[in-house]
Amino acid sequence: MAPIFLTPPTDPHTALSISAQANTFLSAQKTLWSSLPYPLSLFLNTESQEKWTSYENLFLALLRTGDHDSAYTCLEALTTRFGKTNDHILALQGLYQEATAKNKEELEEVMKAYDEVLQEDRTIFSVRKRRAALLRSVGKPEEAIADLTVLLDASPTDGEAWAELSDLYLEVGALEQAVYCLEEVLLVTPHAWNMHARLGEVLYMSAIKMEGGEQTKTLSESMRRFCRSIELCDGYLRGYYGLRLTTSKLLEMLRDGKKGQVATSDPVTGDLAPPSVATVKKLNQLATAKLGEIVRRGTAGEKGWDGYSEAELKAAKALIDSDTQKIER
Template identity: 65%
Template sequence: MATSLLQPPTSTSPETALRLSQKASSFVNSQSSWFSSLPYPLSLLFSSESQEKWQVYENLFLACLRTGDNDTAHACLEELTARFGKVNDRIVALTGLYREATAQDDQELAEVMKNYEDILKDDPTIFSIRKRRAALMRSVGHASEAITALTNLLDQSPTDAEAWAELGDLYLEQGSYDQAIYCLEEVVVVTPNAWNMHARLGEVIFLSAGRTEGGDQLKALSESMRRFCRSIELCDDYLRGYYGLKLATDRLLEALSTSKKSQQSSADPVTGDLAPPSISSVKKLNEAATAKLGEIVRRSSSGERGWDGYSESELIAARELLERGTQKIER
């Protein structure tokens, strides 16, 4: 449980979030004492202090919101507020998130939005509130306004990887693949070792390849394959990376075998384009991805120690992908 409590909330599976929320109440009670009721900053004089402690509180807060345990989430929020104060930017954002999650109707959500607007009128530099405002716009279906809000934010903070990723997701929902790819490329520039973002970029490029044909399709599939390769280079056991690599190489082998040489794009040193890989190279990558996926599914399904951190839905998808490949060979 300790490892899960310190992991970023975005990497927590639904099963783990439920397990954490079930233990959150006992954790909060164990941490409570008479000095926790003191107003900030007097509470600091008696409170045990560590960065891990407050990370645990925040992760439990988010896990409880995800699972609908609003009372325990509120208790965690109160502890964080007692430690950091109501005017702390992050506490203000977490408070807004709590109000969003517990809103009963559109009117209450509108009140949360108005509160964000009032805060930003007083201080437009609170980027955490600007992000929450954009996220709320997206959740109520105002995608174009959310895109505008995030674009304005990134004009002032161009190295905000979280905002770039959110903007990329918004463009992807609108079917604007080129813009989504551009945003995700900015993410990997800011966080070059984020293997999940390399895989995400590979997925979007793979999807965009379905709208092209000929040399452009080969170029997109080749780039998608390279992104998945970079992902598993950074994280050797990343299931999503191997899944994407198998999909990309399967499609690339079909495209290479059916395309004419005149349709295949060549390397262009001026634009930096790379020529499509050889069929033999793609086959080797496909075989490696297939073997690794099989190993992950086999060892994780058997409950082998050290292979139990995978999402069940991703394991099912990987198993189905492997079975489809087996059916093709049998035919």
């Protein structure tokens, strides 16, 4: 099985790469066993987890690239194998209907279908997730939040649902709740470097709206989250970008040293004292140097440095250039 089919289409480039090989993959599956009667077909059927993972990833990629006919072929194969009443298949069928809906009325029909399924069994979490995603896409984040809250009451260790709920809270401006949800994600997946960076971003957004010692404390925590993300994944551009932002802001505040501006430690609540100016300065220099290296080598397309998108590299370069211009002035 080609490795590319075992990778979920998390970005447009991956989706295009997978969907481009759809005809080759589907043709290869049309072997003699498919035309034989049951149970003879069982003896020639190549059954494996990789095969059905490939079918699902191809299905998702084809939906993203708009090849609905081929996507339906994949869905039919999955449905035949696992059955129409399988929880996961129900969610995939709903996803196909969402992708092919031509107007708001057809999306409402999909919503009714989700409601009917959940009326029969409220514990089908895959369908409830799809319902929440559909609610969000049609501009009803509050209802989507309610749906995910019900799901998490029954399944509090679902990291994916906590992450989606955090995004929804962020969408409606509830930053404190968004932070709480991301902390729950990290309880489930403590080594997810992207989630540490995401928490650092939300904390940074919260800090911008604060003043005094509370702002310093929140910025310091944001900086620590970005540090943890790059500790877990060296070369993580998003982590270094956030570290550069937070340390630059902290340097301004710590150097000013205004009364009430700098937070202090609190052993009762577990608050940590803000880092020293020397520590923040070193981290700022580290982030600057690493971002510069990523931009230089990523732009040149060097082997091992070609995983960054053009938008990421431009944003990193703009951040470095903006601070350089401040220094020159």
